[in-house]
Amino acid sequence: MRPPCVIYLVLLLFSSLCRGQRSDSETKKKPSCNRxxxxxxxxxxxxxxxxxxxxxxxxxxxxxxxxxxxxxTDDDLTGHKPLRELSLHGNRLAxxxxxxxxxxxxxxxxxxxxxxxxxxxQTWFSKLGALQQLNLLNNPYSCLEPVFQPLVRLRRLAFGGxxxxxxxxxxxxxxxxxxELTVHANNLTRYESGALAYIWPLGRVTLSLHNPFxxxxxxxxxxxxxxxxxxxxxVLEDIHLMYHESAExxxxxxxxxxxxxxxxxxxxxxxxxxxxxxxxxxxxxxxLIYDAxxxxxxxxxxxxxxxxxxxxxxxxxxxxxxxDVFKFVSFFNLKYLLQYPRKVSVINCGxxxxxxxxxxxxxxxxxxxxxxxxxxxxxxxETLCNGDGSMKDLRVLNISRNALKSLSLVSRLVAKLSKLTxxxxxxxxxxSMPQGCTWPSTLRYLNISRVKLRTVTPCxxxxxxxxxxxxxxxxxxxxxxxxxxxxxxxxxxFLTLPHGWLFxxxxxxxxxxxxxxxxxxxxxxxxxxxxxxxxxQNKFVCSxxxxxxxxSDIKGAGDVHLTDRKENYVCDAPFHLRGEIVSQVxxxxxxxxxxxFVSVCCVVALFVGCLVCVVLWRLHAFWYLKMTWSWLKxxxxxxxxxxxxxxxxxxxxxxxxxxxxxxxxxxxxxFLVPELxxxxxxxxxxxxxxxxxxxxxxxxxxxxxxxxxxxxxxxxAMERSRRTIFILSxxxxxxxxxxxxxxxxxxxxxxxxxxxNAAILILLEPLATDDIPxxxxxxxxxxxxxxxxxxxxxxxxxxxxxxRLRDALRGEEQxx
Ligand SMILES: *[C@@H]1O[C@H](CO)[C@@H](O)[C@H](O)[C@H]1NC(C)=O
Ligand SMILES: *[C@@H]1O[C@H](CO)[C@@H](O)[C@H](O)[C@H]1NC(C)=O
Ligand SMILES: *[C@@H]1O[C@H](CO)[C@@H](O)[C@H](O)[C@H]1NC(C)=O
Ligand SMILES: *[C@@H]1O[C@H](CO)[C@@H](O)[C@H](O)[C@H]1NC(C)=O
Ligand SMILES: *[C@@H]1O[C@H](CO)[C@@H](O)[C@H](O)[C@H]1NC(C)=O
Numbered sequence: 001m002r003p004p005c006v007i008y009l010v011l012l013l014f015s016s017l018c019r020g021q022r023s024d025s026e027t028k029k030k031p032s033c034n035r036x037x038x039x040x041x042x043x044x045x046x047x048x049x050x051x052x053x054x055x056x057x058x059x060x061x062x063x064x065x066x067x068x069x070x071x072x073t074d075d076d077l078t079g080h081k082p083l084r085e086l087s088l089h090g091n092r093l094a095x096x097x098x099x100x101x102x103x104x105x106x107x108x109x110x111x112x113x114x115x116x117x118x119x120x121x122q123t124w125f126s127k128l129g130a131l132q133q134l135n136l137l138n139n140p141y142s143c144l145e146p147v148f149q150p151l152v153r154l155r156r157l158a159f160g161g162x163x164x165x166x167x168x169x170x171x172x173x174x175x176x177x178x179x180e181l182t183v184h185a186n187n188l189t190r191y192e193s194g195a196l197a198y199i200w201p202l203g204r205v206t207l208s209l210h211n212p213f214x215x216x217x218x219x220x221x222x223x224x225x226x227x228x229x230x231x232x233x234x235v236l237e238d239i240h241l242m243y244h245e246s247a248e249x250x251x252x253x254x255x256x257x258x259x260x261x262x263x264x265x266x267x268x269x270x271x272x273x274x275x276x277x278x279x280x281x282x283x284x285x286x287x288l289i290y291d292a293x294x295x296x297x298x299x300x301x302x303x304x305x306x307x308x309x310x311x312x313x314x315x316x317x318x319x320x321x322x323x324d325v326f327k328f329v330s331f332f333n334l335k336y337l338l339q340y341p342r343k344v345s346v347i348n349c350g351x352x353x354x355x356x357x358x359x360x361x362x363x364x365x366x367x368x369x370x371x372x373x374x375x376x377x378x379x380x381x382e383t384l385c386n387g388d389g390s391m392k393d394l395r396v397l398n399i400s401r402n403a404l405k406s407l408s409l410v411s412r413l414v415a416k417l418s419k420l421t422x423x424x425x426x427x428x429x430x431x432s433m434p435q436g437c438t439w440p441s442t443l444r445y446l447n448i449s450r451v452k453l454r455t456v457t458p459c460x461x462x463x464x465x466x467x468x469x470x471x472x473x474x475x476x477x478x479x480x481x482x483x484x485x486x487x488x489x490x491x492x493x494f495l496t497l498p499h500g501w502l503f504x505x506x507x508x509x510x511x512x513x514x515x516x517x518x519x520x521x522x523x524x525x526x527x528x529x530x531x532x533x534x535x536x537q538n539k540f541v542c543s544x545x546x547x548x549x550x551x552s553d554i555k556g557a558g559d560v561h562l563t564d565r566k567e568n569y570v571c572d573a574p575f576h577l578r579g580e581i582v583s584q585v586x587x588x589x590x591x592x593x594x595x596x597f598v599s600v601c602c603v604v605a606l607f608v609g610c611l612v613c614v615v616l617w618r619l620h621a622f623w624y625l626k627m628t629w630s631w632l633k634x635x636x637x638x639x640x641x642x643x644x645x646x647x648x649x650x651x652x653x654x655x656x657x658x659x660x661x662x663x664x665x666x667x668x669x670x671f672l673v674p675e676l677x678x679x680x681x682x683x684x685x686x687x688x689x690x691x692x693x694x695x696x697x698x699x700x701x702x703x704x705x706x707x708x709x710x711x712x713x714x715x716x717a718m719e720r721s722r723r724t725i726f727i728l729s730x731x732x733x734x735x736x737x738x739x740x741x742x743x744x745x746x747x748x749x750x751x752x753x754x755x756x757n758a759a760i761l762i763l764l765e766p767l768a769t770d771d772i773p774x775x776x777x778x779x780x781x782x783x784x785x786x787x788x789x790x791x792x793x794x795x796x797x798x799x800x801x802x803x804r805l806r807d808a809l810r811g812e813e814q815x816x
Contacts (some may be wrong), residue, residue, distance in 0.1 A: 108728035161185030241272035270297030345369035389416030500526025536568020544592035657721035661731035761788035
């Protein structure tokens with residue numbers, strides 16, 4: 001057996017056991033990224049990572065863009081089965097292990113753009129059957145490999161870059177139907193006809209074909225020929241149409257009956273425009289969009305006057321720059337172009353006026369967007385022909401982001417546009433609203449956002465269905481708008497929601513970034529039809545009611561949906577909750593129902609107290625307590641007295657204290673007192689003359705000091721007596737005072753100030769220990785430990801009884 005083989009096997013076993021949970025040394029090497037949110041979307045962008053960091057295996061989205069990752073190894077992404085989106089955009093990725101993406105079965109979106117990949121590898125994508133979007137732009141590969149075969153669900157594909165030189169037939173085999181195709185092929189030098197031909201339907205194609213348009217129009221035409229379909233939107237980027245020939249490829253566009261053509265980052269000369277117009281004569285292009293256009297010419301396009309561009313319905317121009325603006329001729333000669341479009345947008349083109357004459361040429365126009373230009377009140381008057389209703393079909397007018405100051409002027413200028421439904425005057429400098437305005441009765445949509453309004457007035461037309469007043473300085477809204485469906489009030493200074501009854505038809509309300517403290521279900525119920533509410537980023541006071549209401553609403557309990565992210569609802573107060581997301585706040589019952597909580601606590605405490613009292617009362621604890629107190633007091637006073645009078649004997653002035661029940665008083669008075677207190681002449685017991693001496697008894701009836709508390713009396717009586725005689729009977733057992741006396745004597749027994757025989761028990765009637773109630777346990781104990789004298793019913797046994805009693809009473813003296 002060869003040892004290396006065994007080691008290898010052991011290693012193999014070990015590594016297969018440890019797959020998934022990486023070994024320690026590896027964990028140490030790897031950085032980790034914890035920037036995942038509640039939706040399991042991990043944003044590890046711009047983290048300075050040089051290798052794929054460790055991220056929770058539950059992540060659904062992983063953004064690793066703009067790091068310095070150079071390589072993806074085979075186990076960097078194992079354990080990421082749920083991952084849907086992965087972006088490695090903007091790294092320095094030069095190497096991807098062939099099986100790096102093997103476990104990403106759920107991946108739908110993969111972005112590898114802006115890296116250093118010099119070639120593509122088919123194995124990367126072999127397991128990505130779920131992939132829908134793939135971005136391979138701007139990597140230094142010069143040609144494609146047929147790598148897309150396994151991507152059966154692919155809908156968006158982007159590839160190419162400055163290094164792409166060649167596209168061959170078969171490179172895109174397997175790619176059949178796309179929503180979007182983006183090809184950066186500015187430096188393409190070889191194109192095999194048909195390379196892009198088999199993709200259909202194709203929703204939108206973006207082509208960057210700078211060099212081909214400039215130098216190799218045949219190649220450009222071949223590319224266009226393969227992707228042009230009537231229903232495909234074609235976007236041509238980075239094109240520089242310099243010469244007459246540069247526009248030649250558009251004959252393909254025309255022949256293939258393309259309808260939607262967009263130019264982006266496009267510069268063009270007069271020559272090329274004229275040729276473009278000639279080449280597209282009669283073509284069914286319906287929308288022409290120019291985005292970021294540089295016009296290098298002077299607008300001399302008259303030679304194309306004969307051409308037909310009836311089909312152009314939408315003309316969109318944005319970010320246009322006219323290099324030589326002062327030489328540029330007016331648009332007045334362009335009637336053949338201007339009379340057809342229904343939709344015209346000229347955005348951010350430095351337009352400061354559109355002469356009334358030109359406006360009148362735009363006969364079919366229904367939609368005019370002049371946003372982001374340099375119009376002023378004065379030039380707007382000219383543009384709208386002083387409000388004479390020239391553009392009679394106009395439905396939408398957008399003059400957002402100009403330098404307009406007077407809202408009443410705008411309202412006057414549009415008043416005669418009897419079809420106008422949408423008016424956008426946002427981002428101008430209206431700082432106040434006049435009291436009354438005239439609007440066309442058709443106006444439904446009005447956008448007056450970002451204009452620094454402080455109040456709203458009845459200037460607003462009652463017909464409005466959508467009103468945007470966001471980003472102003474409004475504090476309240478008190479206008480009745482019965483038709484309003486949508487109201488935008490974000491970025492104002494509202495402290496409370498406006499009253500719901502003002503908007504009986506409102507379905508959607510946006511009131512983010514105000515200073516709302518809270519709102520309640522009642523507030524929302526005032527809006528009869530409200531369905532969607534966005535109210536995040538306010539200064540919420542997280543009271544219990546508000547938190548409970550919002551949490552239940554976030555879960556969808558109410559009729560109104562909160563359509564913004566729940567992370568936007570953050571507590572501002574109270575202080576200890578500041579910054580916490582409302583949906584995650586947890587308030588205790590003690591905090592939320594303080595009054596109830598305190599009341600319940602009090603009631604419970606009271607109840608428990610009562611219960612304890614009852615129990616204590618049942619157990620006679622108060623008696624013991626009172627007694628203990630008295631005993632302590634007595635002890636203290638006796639100690640004091642003893643200190644005062646060294647001779648404690650002087651205190652003792654009775655031979656015995658008699659403790660008895662009131663009901664046994666007769667027996668005491670008739671028998672006990674006469675027998676013990678009177679001198680006995682006929683003494684049979686001559687041996688002990690002291691026996692016949694009278695004894696002094698202390699009876700509460702006779703010897704208690706009037707006016708003193710009965711307890712004190714009892715105690716002092718017992719203190720001052722040498723012995724205590726208990727007359728036991730049923731009555732005694734029933735009497736509380738007797739029990740007290742008994743207990744007290746018991747204390748004395750253990751107190752040390754009295755001798756062991758301080759108590760003498762006389763049983764008047766037979767009393768079994770078991771008949772004595774439990775609480776008389778002292779008595780029971782005494783009866784068990786001390787011998788007691790029984791009062792005989794027979795006359796002849798009584799002298800014997802008295803003798804024994806006397807003996808007991810004198811016992812101490814005998815002992816001495
Ligand atoms: C990537 O590394 C380079 C040098 O290696 C450094 O200049 C650059 O700042 C790093 N980029 C990031 C995003 O960390
Ligand atoms: C590709 O085209 C760009 C202009 O888009 C140019 O600057 C660059 O030199 C070209 N690269 C090659 C390899 O031809
Ligand atoms: C616009 O196109 C030119 C080539 O015509 C290119 O060099 C430039 O980078 C492009 N600009 C943008 C913003 O794409
Ligand atoms: C008006 O133009 C602005 C800026 O271009 C845009 O944001 C807004 O949506 C437009 N309004 C309408 C009604 O199209
Ligand atoms: C109102 O105009 C602003 C700025 O032009 C824009 O962002 C906003 O979307 C418009 N509002 C609506 C409801 O279209």
